[in-house]
Amino acid sequence: MKNTENDINDDEFIYDDKEAARVIMQGVTENLRKKLRIEDIIKILDYKYEYLQMEGYMTDSIPTQEELKKLDQDALDEFVLANAKLRKIHLTSDELLEIWVAEGDYFEGDDDGTMYVTEDAAQVVYENISDELKEKLDIEDIITILEVEFEYQQQTGLVSDQESIVDVPMDVDFEAMEYFIIHECVKSDIILTHEEFLDILEAENIYLDSLGLIDDLGIQKHFN
Numbered sequence: 192m193k194n195t196e197n198d199i200n201d202d203e204f205i206y207d208d209k210e211a212a213r214v215i216m217q218g219v220t221e222n223l224r225k226k227l228r229i230e231d232i233i234k235i236l237d238y239k240y241e242y243l244q245m246e247g248y249m250t251d252s253i254p255t256q257e258e259l260k261k262l263d264q265d266a267l268d269e270f271v272l273a274n275a276k277l278r279k280i281h282l283t284s285d286e287l288l289e290i291w292v293a294e295g296d297y298f299e300g301d302d303d304g305t306m307y308v309t310e311d312a313a314q315v316v317y318e319n320i321s322d323e324l325k326e327k328l329d330i331e332d333i334i335t336i337l338e339v340e341f342e343y344q345q346q347t348g349l350v351s352d353q354e355s356i357v358d359v360p361m362d363v364d365f366e367a368m369e370y371f372i373i374h375e376c377v378k379s380d381i382i383l384t385h386e387e388f389l390d391i392l393e394a395e396n397i398y399l400d401s402l403g404l405i406d407d408l409g410i411q412k413h414f415n
Contacts, residue, residue, distance in 0.1 A: 207308070207310075208233050208236050208237070209229070209233065209309060209338075210297070210308060210309065211232075211236060211294060211297040212229050212232040212233045212236065213229065213309070213341060214293065214294075214296055214297040215232050215236075215290055215293040215294055215296075215297065216229060216232060216293075216345060217293070217296075218289075218292070218293030218296045219286075219289045219290060219293050220289065223286055223289055223290075224345060226286075227280070228342075229338065229341075229342070231275075231278075231280050232290065234275065234278060234280065235271060235275055235280065235282075235287075235290060236294070238270065238271045238274045238275065239267065239271055241274075242266075242267050242270045242271065243262075243267075246262075248262065268284060268287055271287060272284070272287060307399075307402065309334055309337050309338065309341075310330075310334065311398065312337055312395060312398045312399075313330050313333040313334045313337060314330065315394065315395075315397055315398035315401070316333050316337070316391055316394040316395050316397075316398065317329075317330055317333055317394075318394075319393075319394035319397050320390050320391060320394050321390055324387055324390055324391075327387075328381070332379075332381050333391070335376065335379050335381060336372065336376055336381065336383075336391060337395070339371075339372050339375045339376055340368075340372055340395075342375070343368050343371045343372060343375075346371075347367075347368075369385065369388050372388065373388060
């Protein structure tokens with residue numbers, strides 16, 4: 192979903208639901224992270240903005256603070272909870288509030304110069320992998336691979352409740368990570384060899400290094 196200039200930032204602000212969902216997943220409690228997938232959060236955000244559009248609060252821009260003060264929050268929550276339930280996403284009001292609070296962290300994070308953006312990372316990866324791999328994968332495939340990598344970090348506890356940036360220690364089980372990513376990508380018809388997987392990781396490190404997310408010891412700091 193694309194949104195234009197708003198009162199959160201003097202510059203143009205583009206709302207990226209995938210990145211918002213990643214930040215939300217980072218910001219909610221461990222119990223809620225275990226309960227939801229990234230795709231579930233994206234659907235919840237879709238329902239929120241569908242409600243805002245139906246009520247005339249927005250067309251192509253994020254509502255102003257004055258507009259949001261007039262918003263019937265209870266009606267919005269009921270709409271989101273009901274539609275989520277239809278997709279077998281069962282949430283309590285308190286859990287939904289967690290999501291809204293964490294979404295606020297996404298907006299505030301726009302002022303932070305260090306933000307891992309999946310689409311940007313995928314572009315850098317594509318530009319730095321081998322020509323043979325470029326013929327095999329497109330940008331959307333690489334985005335999928337990076338999202339699966341984040342899912343692995345989430346499931347193995349590399350994503351912290353308190354911190355946005357987490358260290359990937361030198362003794363991380365890369366074989367387990369490789370196995371998980373390669374086998375999950377098969378579900379999306381993306382077939383990777385060991386060498387291709389390493390090629391992608393090395394290319395991603397170029398992007399991470401450009402953001403200052405790899406320290407002098409070579410430890411990756413993933414922004415999630």
